[in-house]
Structure formats: C-alpha cells, structure tokens
Amino acid sequence: MKFTSIAIKDFKELIRDRRGLFFILLFPIFFMMIFGFAFGGMGQDNTPHNIAIVNYDQGATQPTGGQFNFGNNLTNGLKDVNYPNSNVKLFNVTETTEDQAETLLKQRTVDAELIIPNNYSASMVSLIVNSTGLQTTAVNKTISTPIIRGDEGYSNFFASQSALNGYLTQYQEGVVNGFKNQIAGTPGAQPVQYINTTIEGISGTQSFTQFDFLAPGMIVFAILLLATTIAAILTREVESGTLERLKMSKMRSFDLLFGGLIPWSLVAGAQVIILLLVALVLGLHWQGGINSVILATVIGIIGGVASISLAMIIASFAKNDRQAANLGTLIVVPTSFLVGAFFQLPQEFITVFGHTFQIYEILPWTHTLSALRAVLIYGEGLNAVAYQIELSIVLTVILFVIGVFLFSRTRLSAEN
Amino acid sequence: MDYMIEAKDLTKKFDNLTAVDGLNIKIKKGEVFGFLGPNGAGKTTSIKMMVGLLHPTSGNVLINGVDVDKIEKGTIGICPQELMLWENLTCKESLNLMADMYEVPKKIRDERVQKLLDDLFLVEKADTVVTKLSGGMKRRLNLALSVIHEPEIVVLDEPSEGLDPQSRRVLWNYIRSMRDEQGKTVILTTHLMDEADHLSDRIGIVDHGKLIRLDTPENLKNEIGEGDIVDMKLSEASKNLDIIQELESNEQILSVVEANGRIHIRALNAVGKLPLMMQAVEKFDVHIADLSVRQNTLEDVFIDLTGTGLRE
Numbered sequence: 001m002k003f004t005s006i007a008i009k010d011f012k013e014l015i016r017d018r019r020g021l022f023f024i025l026l027f028p029i030f031f032m033m034i035f036g037f038a039f040g041g042m043g044q045d046n047t048p049h050n051i052a053i054v055n056y057d058q059g060a061t062q063p064t065g066g067q068f069n070f071g072n073n074l075t076n077g078l079k080d081v082n083y084p085n086s087n088v089k090l091f092n093v094t095e096t097t098e099d100q101a102e103t104l105l106k107q108r109t110v111d112a113e114l115i116i117p118n119n120y121s122a123s124m125v126s127l128i129v130n131s132t133g134l135q136t137t138a139v140n141k142t143i144s145t146p147i148i149r150g151d152e153g154y155s156n157f158f159a160s161q162s163a164l165n166g167y168l169t170q171y172q173e174g175v176v177n178g179f180k181n182q183i184a185g186t187p188g189a190q191p192v193q194y195i196n197t198t199i200e201g202i203s204g205t206q207s208f209t210q211f212d213f214l215a216p217g218m219i220v221f222a223i224l225l226l227a228t229t230i231a232a233i234l235t236r237e238v239e240s241g242t243l244e245r246l247k248m249s250k251m252r253s254f255d256l257l258f259g260g261l262i263p264w265s266l267v268a269g270a271q272v273i274i275l276l277l278v279a280l281v282l283g284l285h286w287q288g289g290i291n292s293v294i295l296a297t298v299i300g301i302i303g304g305v306a307s308i309s310l311a312m313i314i315a316s317f318a319k320n321d322r323q324a325a326n327l328g329t330l331i332v333v334p335t336s337f338l339v340g341a342f343f344q345l346p347q348e349f350i351t352v353f354g355h356t357f358q359i360y361e362i363l364p365w366t367h368t369l370s371a372l373r374a375v376l377i378y379g380e381g382l383n384a385v386a387y388q389i390e391l392s393i394v395l396t397v398i399l400f401v402i403g404v405f406l407f408s409r410t411r412l413s414a415e416n
Numbered sequence: 417m418d419y420m421i422e423a424k425d426l427t428k429k430f431d432n433l434t435a436v437d438g439l440n441i442k443i444k445k446g447e448v449f450g451f452l453g454p455n456g457a458g459k460t461t462s463i464k465m466m467v468g469l470l471h472p473t474s475g476n477v478l479i480n481g482v483d484v485d486k487i488e489k490g491t492i493g494i495c496p497q498e499l500m501l502w503e504n505l506t507c508k509e510s511l512n513l514m515a516d517m518y519e520v521p522k523k524i525r526d527e528r529v530q531k532l533l534d535d536l537f538l539v540e541k542a543d544t545v546v547t548k549l550s551g552g553m554k555r556r557l558n559l560a561l562s563v564i565h566e567p568e569i570v571v572l573d574e575p576s577e578g579l580d581p582q583s584r585r586v587l588w589n590y591i592r593s594m595r596d597e598q599g600k601t602v603i604l605t606t607h608l609m610d611e612a613d614h615l616s617d618r619i620g621i622v623d624h625g626k627l628i629r630l631d632t633p634e635n636l637k638n639e640i641g642e643g644d645i646v647d648m649k650l651s652e653a654s655k656n657l658d659i660i661q662e663l664e665s666n667e668q669i670l671s672v673v674e675a676n677g678r679i680h681i682r683a684l685n686a687v688g689k690l691p692l693m694m695q696a697v698e699k700f701d702v703h704i705a706d707l708s709v710r711q712n713t714l715e716d717v718f719i720d721l722t723g724t725g726l727r728e
Binding site: 009240245246 | 467469489490492493494496498499500501502503504505509512513514516517518519545561562565
C-alpha cells in the first residue's frame with residue numbers, strides 16, 4: 001500500500017514545516033479573531049449605540065408653571081435607557097459641540113449625532129398644550145426640528161438613527177401622557193392594544209451577532225486557503241525533483257494523490273475544530289452538542305478534499321511554488337466571496353437542462369458553508385443537511401477527477 | 417555481445433535548438449560507461465531520453481532489447497545532477513519511502529537501508545533531516561535513493577559535482593563496487609576528465625549534441641599518440657597563433673593546440689625539446705609567463721578532438 005507511505009511522508013513533512021503550519025492554522029485564527037472582535041460583541045448580547053448630543057435647547061415655561069429644559073431631560077433619558085429586559089444601556093452618550101460631533105462622526109467614534117434645537121422645549125410645550133388643552137399662559141405655537149446626523153454609508157448609523165427616532169417618539173408620547181395624567185389626577189391607564197406586534201428571532205438566534213453568521217464563513221475561508229498551501233507544496237515537489245524520483249518508481253498517480261488526501265483532509269478537519277474553539281472563545285453562539293462538532297468536522301473534511309482538488313488544478317499550471325501561492329490566492333480569495341464566506345452576494349440564477357439554481361451553487365464550498373451554518377449555528381442534525389452534504393460530495397468528486405486528470409497529465413507523465 | 421542499452425538515431429529538438437543530434441550508442445552489460453562532454457553538450461538530455469523520462473523527437477531506446485517505454489519500472493535507477501531530496505525527511509525515512517515505492521519487502525528494505533548507510537558513510541546521520549546535512553552528505557543520500565531498489569542499470573548524472581575530495585573518494589569506491597561486486601551497468605555523465613578516466617570502461621565524448629568519439633580511456637589516449645604535454649602561457653596571448661604556426665612547422669613537435677589562452681605542445685621527450693620551444697618564443701619577442709610539463713591526459717584527447725578546452 002504505497003499510498004500509506006506517501007500519506008506518512010506528507011504528514012511528517014507537514015508537521016515539520018513550521019512556516020507552512022503557521023500559515024494553515026494561525027492565519028485563519030488571526031482572521032477569526034479580527035472578525036470576532038469587530039462583529040462579536042465579546043459575549044455581550046447587545047452593544048450600546050454610540051451617539052453624540054449637541055444640546056442648544058434654551059428651555060421654556062411649562063404649562064403647569066416653572067421653567068423646564070426638555071432638551072436636558074431628553075439627554076438624561078437617553079443616557080439612562082436600557083435595552084428591553086436587559087441591564088445594557090441602549091445609548092452611549094457623548095455631550096459635545098457640533099464641530100466636535102462632526103469630527104467624531106468622521107472618525108466613526110460615534111454612530112450618530114443628535115442636535116437638539118434651541119426651541120425644543122418651546123415646541124414640547126406647544127405639543128403638550130395642543131394635546132391636553134391645558135393652557136395656563138399664552139403659548140405661541142412653536143415647531144422645532146431636532147436633527148439626527150450621520151454617515152449614510154455606515155451601517156451602524158442606520159441602526160442608531162432608528163433607535164434614536166424610536167426613543168424621541170416615545171419620549172414625546174411619554175411627556176404628553178404624563179401631563180394628561182397630571183390633569184386627571186390619576187396615574188393613568190394604558191390604552192387597550194388590539195394589535196400587538198412582536199418581533200421573534202428564529203429559534204436560538206435571539207442573541208445572535210453578525211459574528212455568528214461570519215464564523216462558519218471563516219472556517220470555509222480557512223479550508224479554501226488550504227488549496228493555496230497544498231498547491232505550493234505540490235509544485236515544490238515538482239521543482240525539487242522529488243516528483244521525478246517518484247515517477248521513476250512503481251508509484252501510481254493514485255498513490256501520490258490519494259496518499260496526499262489523507263493528511264490534508266485531516267488538516268481540514270482539525271481546522272474546523274480549532275477555529276470552532278477560537279470562535280467559541282470569541283463569543284460564538286454555538287448550537288448543538290458534540291455530535292454537531294463531529295458532523296461539522298466531516299463537512300469540513302469534504303470541503304478540504306475539494307480544496308485539495310483545487311490545489312491539484314493550480315499545481316498543474318504553476319511553474320514554481322511562489323507562482324502556485326500567488327495563483328492560489330488569486331483564485332481562493334474571490335471564491336471565498338462567491339461562496340458567501342464574508343457576506344451574501346446578490347442572487348444570480350442560471351438554468352441548465354430545465355433546472356434553475358444559483359450560480360454559486362456549482363462551487364462545493366457553498367454547500368460546505370450552508371451545511372456548517374446549519375449545524376453549528378442552528379443546531380441542525382444530519383437529516384437537515386444531508387442534501388447539502390450530498391451536493392458537496394458530488395461537486396467535490398467532479399473537481400477531484402478534473403484535478404487528478406490535469407495533474408497526472410501535466411506532472412506525472414514523461415516530458416515532451 | 418550482450419548490450420544493456422541501445423540508443424538508435426536519438427534526436428531531441430527544443431524549438432530551434434538541437435540538443436541531441438542522431439545519437440547512436442550501445443552500452444554493454446556490466447560496464448561503467450562514461451559520457452564525457454562540456455556543460456550543455458547534451459549529456460543530461462541524452463540520459464533523460466535513455467531512461468524514458470523525456471520523449472525523443474525521433475529515434476528510440478532499447479533496454480535489454482525492450483523499448484524503454486515498456487520496461488518494468490525499477491529497471492533503471494537514476495541519480496540526478498540536481499539534489500532531489502525531501503528536505504523535511506531524515507536519511508532513513510527517505511530511503512524507506514523510496515524502498516516502499518519500489519515495493520521492496522520490509523525485511524530486505526531494512527537490510528538494504530542499513531548497508532547503504534554504511535557504504536556511503538551516512539550511518540551517523542541516519543535520523544537527521546536532510547536540511548541539516550552537509551552538501552557532500554546530501555549528494556551521497558541522492559545516490560543512495562537511486563539504488564535502494566538495486567536496479568540493473570544505474571545512471572549517475574554528474575555525481576561528483578560540488579563534492580569534497582573525501583566524499584568523491586567514497587562515491588568512486590561505491591561506483592566501482594556496483595560494477596565489480598553487484599554486476600550493475602553504470603552510466604556516468606561527467607565533465608571531469610579524471611573521473612571519467614578513473615571509473616569508465618569506455619567513454620563516449622559528446623559535444624553539441626553529437627557523439628564525436630567512443631572508446632576505452634586507454635585507446636583514446638593512445639589514439640593521439642605518445643608523448644608528454646608542455647602547457648605554456650605567454651606574456652602576450654596575441655602572439656599565440658604565430659608561435660603555434662612556428663612550432664607546427666617543426667618535425668620534432670607532434671601537435672600544438674591552443675586552449676583557454678594557453679598553448680599545449682605534445683612532443684616525445686618534451687623536456688629535451690624545451691630549448692627548441694624557447695627559441696620559437698624568443699623569436700617573437702615574448703616571455704613565458706607560466707610553464708609546466710605533464711603526462712598526456714584525457715583532457716588532451718578532448719582538446720585534440722574538439723580544438724578547445726572543456727567549457728564549464
């Protein structure tokens with residue numbers, strides 16, 4: 001069984017090549033950590049919106065008498081409000097000037113800026129008088145325009161402005177209701193709500209962050225990166241002449257390529273486990289038990305075989321290991337985007353033999369990613385991902401056959 | 417006559433370059449055959465075609481009467497000019513791997529690995545990874561990997577390249593033992609005259625892709641006659657041609673050739689002819705910058721045949 005000797009050789013070379021190991025294992029961990037810190041919230045379910053408040057409000061006389069600054073009151077309210085059923089603050093407030101707020105916005109230190117105009121209190125008094133009929137003094141009808149300002153190209157701005165808008169409306173209603181109750185002399189009752197909209201997450205996703213979506217993508221990215229390293233190693237075998245030595249022997253193409261598959265697919269499996277552990281430390285909301293880890297490892301190994309096949313194709317054309325690494329990166333990085341490792345691309349459908357499917361589905365790693373997400377994030381079992389696994393296997397086999405054909409033809413036959 | 421290798425009209429063209437041009441060669445069973453020629457003469461290309469690693473543009477190669485493409489794998493062991501080693505494997509691991517690739521049974525494998533490590537003085541480095549070996553050790557391992565399966569034909573492509581004298585001696589002894597003790601047919605390509613002279617039973621001299629002479633080292637040396645060589649360097653190389661013409665006209669001088677700016681003069685009792693040579697030099701008003709007298713060597717054969725020294 002010559003392939004076992006090749007497998008042992010490849011395994012020994014792999015563990016003794018520290019630089020290669022570093023690239024295969026630590027590089028994806030580094031990526032995972034960056035994404036974890038950026039999108040994970042480090043175990044905190046909700047993170048406060050960073051906002052800057054510029055308060056020009058000059059205050060006004062309340063309908064019930066006495067001077068009051070609604071702008072200050074609103075600011076304090078924004079500072080104190082928590083996420084529902086949580087002790088995490090909804091806003092992280094910085095009180096500042098308009099110039100300074102603009103600088104903070106540009107630096108993205110704050111997500112949004114709220115400018116409370118100088119007539120805000122006056123307009124609040126107008127609102128109260130108009131809503132309650134309470135008029136102790138002559139009040140001018142005043143309309144004020146609070147401004148929510150931000151960078152419209154920044155996703156955090158949309159989340160923050162929505163939260164701010166919601167709070168402003170709530171605040172105004174709260175103030176009006178308070179005055180109504182004051183007039184009636186009762187604590188007031190909440191109106192009966194006939195339509196009660198609630199927001200529900202998919203089971204288990206209530207506390208999800210963007211990182212939960214990204215972590216399986218990072219695992220697939222790492223598996224894809226394997227192709228670059230393996231292509232460089234295969235090309236090095238050509239360049240160093242050791243492949244020529246093997247060609248002279250009784251070794252068959254099958255022994256070389258199948259022998260290589262064993263240690264490399266084990267590396268893919270190890271990547272899944274190591275990256276999953278790192279993701280858990282970084283706050284991944286992992287669903288499922290030990291079975292899900294085993295299933296994810298198997299899915300990772302299938303993806304790994306697809307990467308090895310891709311490596312064979314790259315090594316068939318690259319002239320040296322540096323070219324293989326460059327060509328590999330050139331193919332692997334766009335492929336990572338196409339399979340949706342970082343974000344979902346717009347849906348593009350093609351029809352072949354009457355079957356319509358998404359163009360990205362011809363890549364085996366798309367199914368690896370879908371299956372990994374289903375297993376690790378939604379806690380799905382084998383039955384739920386069987387279809388994805390089957391498709392992934394079929395596409396991997398096709399890619400493997402192409403890889404073996406090209407590599408055997410270009411590298412394992414006599415030169416012309 | 418039992419021929420192990422027969423190359424018939426072997427030609428290899430790369431675009432506009434003819435690397436090997438109609439090579440016809442027959443190599444006997446159990447001989448050490450030296451392929452001698454300068455770098456770029458077509459030695460390695462010829463060897464690659466003769467072992468089936470490169471398809472010829474035309475012509476064919478028979479190994480023991482069978483087309484080279486149809487011989488059983490493992491009949492030939494090739495020790496390439498370049499080091500072909502797995503950098504992260506130890507000597508023993510590399511040898512075991514190649515033995516497995518040639519389907520050598522484990523018991524025999526272990527004995528052979530041990531013997532090769534002994535014969536090539538690598539025992540102490542058996543468990544050392546290749547990256548930590550010296551250049552000479554790597555060369556010896558390169559050879560060991562080529563013969564682990566005990567092939568009938570061993571091809572050694574420039575085996576002494578870059579070797580220290582000690583490693584070269586080990587290698588030469590091993591090459592002789594392959595022929596004398598194991599009855600192997602050995603093909604040796606080299607541009608080192610003394611290596612070809614000391615090891616080869618027959619020598620083929622190739623240049624510009626063509627076989628220009630094939631015989632035993634002794635016959636080749638005798639072919640250009642007896643006598644010693646006076647190797648002379650003049651203070652002004654521009655006068656070399658004038659002096660060569662002057663000496664050639666003298667009947668006591670057997671031959672005169674220029675190689676690498678030096679004049680090689682062959683003559684019987686060369687020391688006794690030195691005054692005659694001095695006269696010729698003085699006639700052109702130049703001085704002798706360097707002069708030595710030595711025995712006729714294979715290099716002189718090559719120079720006599722090609723009119724030039726070996727290109728490096």
